[in-house]
Amino acid sequence: MQEINNLWNIVLEKLELSVSNVSFVMWFNPLKVVDFSSNNVLYLCAKSTFAKNQILKNYFDKLKSAVDEVFGENIEIEIFDPSEEKEYISKNKPKSVSKEIDSSKNPFNTKYTFNNFVVGKCNQTAYAAAKAVAENPGKSFNPLFIYGGVGLGKTHLLHAIGNFIRESKPNLKIKYVTCEQFTNDYIESLGSAGKTKTYSEFRDKYRKCDVLMVDDIQFISKKTSTQEEFFNTFNDLHQFGKQIIISSDRPPKEIETLEERLRSRFTMGLIQDLQSPDFETRVAILRKKCQIEKYSISEDAISYIAEKIDSNVRELEGMLSKVCFLSNLIGKTLADINDVKEAFSDKYEEKNEGGKTADQIINAVCEYFDITKNDIVGKKKSKDIVEPRMIAIYMISDMLELPLVSIGKIFGGRDHTTIMHARDKISTELKTNRKTQTFVSEIKKMLTSG
Ligand code: ADP
Numbered sequence: 001m002q003e004i005n006n007l008w009n010i011v012l013e014k015l016e017l018s019v020s021n022v023s024f025v026m027w028f029n030p031l032k033v034v035d036f037s038s039n040n041v042l043y044l045c046a047k048s049t050f051a052k053n054q055i056l057k058n059y060f061d062k063l064k065s066a067v068d069e070v071f072g073e074n075i076e077i078e079i080f081d082p083s084e085e086k087e088y089i090s091k092n093k094p095k096s097v098s099k100e101i102d103s104s105k106n107p108f109n110t111k112y113t114f115n116n117f118v119v120g121k122c123n124q125t126a127y128a129a130a131k132a133v134a135e136n137p138g139k140s141f142n143p144l145f146i147y148g149g150v151g152l153g154k155t156h157l158l159h160a161i162g163n164f165i166r167e168s169k170p171n172l173k174i175k176y177v178t179c180e181q182f183t184n185d186y187i188e189s190l191g192s193a194g195k196t197k198t199y200s201e202f203r204d205k206y207r208k209c210d211v212l213m214v215d216d217i218q219f220i221s222k223k224t225s226t227q228e229e230f231f232n233t234f235n236d237l238h239q240f241g242k243q244i245i246i247s248s249d250r251p252p253k254e255i256e257t258l259e260e261r262l263r264s265r266f267t268m269g270l271i272q273d274l275q276s277p278d279f280e281t282r283v284a285i286l287r288k289k290c291q292i293e294k295y296s297i298s299e300d301a302i303s304y305i306a307e308k309i310d311s312n313v314r315e316l317e318g319m320l321s322k323v324c325f326l327s328n329l330i331g332k333t334l335a336d337i338n339d340v341k342e343a344f345s346d347k348y349e350e351k352n353e354g355g356k357t358a359d360q361i362i363n364a365v366c367e368y369f370d371i372t373k374n375d376i377v378g379k380k381k382s383k384d385i386v387e388p389r390m391i392a393i394y395m396i397s398d399m400l401e402l403p404l405v406s407i408g409k410i411f412g413g414r415d416h417t418t419i420m421h422a423r424d425k426i427s428t429e430l431k432t433n434r435k436t437q438t439f440v441s442e443i444k445k446m447l448t449s450g
């Protein structure tokens, strides 16, 4: 596996040269190798379902060709999101090995706790209800139905309940699934050919638990058999005082696919909604996140983010981590308002609309000056190499706006101050020196025509 990770690092290096910096930072760098199977399938995990879909939609070909180049031909790539990864690990790793198994046993994200949930007007009743249910499962509100728009903390609250009960009542069996998992599980248990699970296993799994959570119930299919199965499961559990918790992006009466009898079951307990956080709550959420992730960022930068993103907490967090990541990459210890503005502008992506990559720029410079790529990224100090090298550094920095640290990496691991010096030198020369102006403009022409 160590060897696979080494190969993967080479893949990453290749990708870094062939895609824009933002794409690299956002999509490729966070990818993690899960497994490399004997039949040549490379299993990767993206940091979220969103990231997974982005990669599949926009970057799969790049990924595939980099992997093929490094691993050799004919590697199949399978990308998981974090929950699929968990499932894969629990299915494929033998029970006896490693701590990974133990952590995969806990289906709850340990960061999603009540302590880490910031309470404001927008969510205080839903929070209180979740807390009451966690303290007295089956005895306060049953079912508890939490609804609210995307990224407002439904999954967080469900996991918080799960984490809380695991701690306080470790003997209770808690089952957490997304609606989709429930449906797939059910269908799989019915299938005949080559089936791995039987219907009775399915029943046991869902009816012998003390707490059942179903996330995103709005995805329940119209198929009556699935709804019927869920209806029966619900009744069975409810009748024996087992806790049921359901989340949805809208209230029961607005879920079109829901059968009437289920809808009325959902209204038996307590229905609570999550609203978009107000400005103060958004600031508090960002501060909390900084504390958890140990980010350092200035107060005005936090306010700026909280002002600009006003509905979705997931986006709020995403922007915060993007800002801190980028600021860190250029060697800053405290992210400030400039980093935020930078991250908000789509400059990176716009700038790179011509689709040029660092690699292409380097190739063009090499061709123009008739030197090799090894020379330009290497250590040679003769003038006929140093000047093209500085021009390449300048052009990459100017055209792609790559952070200095990343450019340093491309040029054989040079320090970011060296890169800065080269960039500034060329940028000054361009103001007065005819020769430098010609070099740069001719190389640019090569890039746009080629
Ligand atoms: P949903 O399931 O409603 O789409 P999530 O529960 O996945 O949303 O929340 C999205 C992100 O926002 C998560 O990282 C979660 O921790 C965070 N989040 C949402 N609400 C809060 C809050 N009140 N306090 C702290 N973090 C929150």
Ligand code: MG
Binding pocket: 154, 155, 156, 215
């Ligand atoms: Mg969710």
